[in-house]
Amino acid sequence: MAEEYWRWTESRWTDPDLSWQDGRIITAGVDVGSVSSQAVILVDGRLYAYANTRTGSDSPNSAINVMNWALEDTDGLTLDKIQYTVGTGYGRVNVPFAQRTVTEIACHARGANFMYGPTVRTVLDMGGQDCKAIHCDDKGKVTNFLMNDKCAAGTGRGMEVFADLLGVSINEMGELSLQVEEEPPPVSSTCVVFAKSEAGGLLRAGWPKEKVLAAYTSAMARRVVSLLERIGLEEDFVITGGIAKNKGVVLRLEKELGVKALEAKYDTQIAGALGAALFAKDLAEKEKSKKK
Amino acid sequence: MLTAGIDIGAKTIKIIILDHGRITAKNLIVAGYDLRESLKKAWADIEAQSGLKVDDMEKIIATGAGRKEAPYASEAITDISAAAKGAKALNNSVRTVIDVGAEEARAVKVDQSGRVVDFAINEKCAAGTGAFTEAMARALEVPLEELGPLSLQSTQAVSMSAQCAVFAESELVTMVHNKTSKPDIARAIHDAIADRIVSMVRRVGLEEKVMLIGGVARNIGFVTSLKRELETEVIVPEDCEYVGAYGAALAPAGK
Numbered sequence: 001m002a003e004e005y006w007r008w009t010e011s012r013w014t015d016p017d018l019s020w021q022d023g024r025i026i027t028a029g030v031d032v033g034s035v036s037s038q039a040v041i042l043v044d045g046r047l048y049a050y051a052n053t054r055t056g057s058d059s060p061n062s063a064i065n066v067m068n069w070a071l072e073d074t075d076g077l078t079l080d081k082i083q084y085t086v087g088t089g090y091g092r093v094n095v096p097f098a099q100r101t102v103t104e105i106a107c108h109a110r111g112a113n114f115m116y117g118p119t120v121r122t123v124l125d126m127g128g129q130d131c132k133a134i135h136c137d138d139k140g141k142v143t144n145f146l147m148n149d150k151c152a153a154g155t156g157r158g159m160e161v162f163a164d165l166l167g168v169s170i171n172e173m174g175e176l177s178l179q180v181e182e183e184p185p186p187v188s189s190t191c192v193v194f195a196k197s198e199a200g201g202l203l204r205a206g207w208p209k210e211k212v213l214a215a216y217t218s219a220m221a222r223r224v225v226s227l228l229e230r231i232g233l234e235e236d237f238v239i240t241g242g243i244a245k246n247k248g249v250v251l252r253l254e255k256e257l258g259v260k261a262l263e264a265k266y267d268t269q270i271a272g273a274l275g276a277a278l279f280a281k282d283l284a285e286k287e288k289s290k291k292k
Numbered sequence: 293m294l295t296a297g298i299d300i301g302a303k304t305i306k307i308i309i310l311d312h313g314r315i316t317a318k319n320l321i322v323a324g325y326d327l328r329e330s331l332k333k334a335w336a337d338i339e340a341q342s343g344l345k346v347d348d349m350e351k352i353i354a355t356g357a358g359r360k361e362a363p364y365a366s367e368a369i370t371d372i373s374a375a376a377k378g379a380k381a382l383n384n385s386v387r388t389v390i391d392v393g394a395e396e397a398r399a400v401k402v403d404q405s406g407r408v409v410d411f412a413i414n415e416k417c418a419a420g421t422g423a424f425t426e427a428m429a430r431a432l433e434v435p436l437e438e439l440g441p442l443s444l445q446s447t448q449a450v451s452m453s454a455q456c457a458v459f460a461e462s463e464l465v466t467m468v469h470n471k472t473s474k475p476d477i478a479r480a481i482h483d484a485i486a487d488r489i490v491s492m493v494r495r496v497g498l499e500e501k502v503m504l505i506g507g508v509a510r511n512i513g514f515v516t517s518l519k520r521e522l523e524t525e526v527i528v529p530e531d532c533e534y535v536g537a538y539g540a541a542l543a544p545a546g547k
Contacts, residue, residue, distance in 0.1 A: 034462065057466050150454075150456055152458035152459060157459065158458060194423070
């Protein structure tokens with residue numbers, strides 16, 4: 001492939017105002033998904049550093065790779081100084097250095113509670129290969145959830161297929177889909193394979209890329225709305241995962257639901273790893289108090 | 293009396309002509325963007341083949357996804373009815389008809405008299421249809437017609453957890469990365485579609501005799517996986533793609 005349109009931007013970050021050396025409890029969470037992996041480091045429960053990368057076909061090493069990247073640029077912090085690590089995600093058994101694993105549903109709810117606050121009641125996680133609708137309480141504890149992991153519609157993989165088909169960088173798909181004067185009807189299939197054939201036909205019929213994108217994004221948003229309708233939407237509502245970065249999907253979703261999602265102040269892809277790191281803090285504190 | 297059955301599918305158009313109930317001509321073409329043009333060509337081929345023209349037909353009945361837009365046709369019947377009629381006419385002992393097409397699949401239960409008693413459809417999802425095999429053949433870089441024979445060379449069953457064609461493609465890439473052999477991957481692909489079809493068949497309940505029709509029935513790998521999973525004999529008629537059109541052509545006789 002000459003150009004890799006599906007390749008979204010990987011990222012890492014360290015809080016310049018925190019120093020881990022002053023911290024009492026340093027914990028980490030690693031979320032290994034089928035498409036992406038994240039590592040989050042907390043110092044006394046405060047977000048210190050994170051990294052977000054593609055899992056690729058080498059998933060056994062994904063955990064250590066993303067952890068190492070998170071540790072880069074942390075003023076000498078190393079894995080052995082992290083007191084407790086929790087692994088999660090589709091590949092959570094593949095975090096060899098984790099002391100414990102916690103389900104991704106629990107981690108996402110906890111992470112969302114940290115990222116958006118205690119008013120969150122519904123978390124929609126739009127990930128690489130699945131979509132989850134999670135209900136939680138004010139402490140970020142899961143009260144109900146529904147998941148679609150059998151179908152690519154509304155997932156990152158579905159978006160990647162379209163990025164390739166249209167020759168549009170996945171990072172720009174959202175913005176581009178909004179550059180239509182009038183919203184076209186959604187493609188009739190939510191199935192990514194059929195939608196792809198349908199889109200091919202539209203392109204041949206002369207539709208510009210933005211119009212095809214708008215039609216596809218509309219259909220994907222509808223598909224996700226039906227998932228939320230099945231579990232019920234209670235505010236405050238937030239969206240996590242990679243697709244939360246696609247403005248085209250988010251705006252259409254909000255329009256269909258008649259509800260606005262809270263604005264993200266953190267990278268939406270770190271929710272799972274963040275929740276895992278918070279569980280790690282609880283577990284580290286429990287261990288410390290046992291020793292006394 | 294000449295009657296014609298036209299099955300306008302997602303990928304191909306099939307035409308069957310009956311003369312007093314016996315098949316006298318048939319044609320299959322890949323459907324183009326313009327339905328009218330495609331049908332014109334299909335009829336032109338039939339004329340070249342048999343001398344029969346569309347105007348010679350006393351009755352033309354359409355079926356398939358595009359049956360409502362079919363020019364020339366005077367009536368339309370559903371794919372379910374067409375599959376039931378066609379299968380029963382080919383073999384009176386058939387009670388379960390499995391029709392796997394390019395983009396849709398159906399399981400139809402018929403009684404002794406040929407009446408449809410139950411059916412199940414997979415229409416919104418590429419898994420369990422020809423579209424799945426096509427996507428997988430592309431991902432494996434094997435021509436579609438070679439995928440079936442290749443799978444018969446498999447030495448072990450490898451399971452594919454994904455049914456979605458998009459996810460299965462990622463899984464396939466991982467299998468290749470893990471050095472799973474191409475024949476074993478090919479078998480996994482057919483097992484995956486068979487899985488999906490079998491779930492659909494169980495919804496209507498399996499009763500012998502079982503007949504498999506539709507274009508995907510030409511895929512020996514799929515037929516093998518299906519027989520293995522159903523644990524029954526499966527009749528695959530010659531000209532399996534034409535059974536829907538055949539059923540449509542027979543329609544007036546049933547009324």
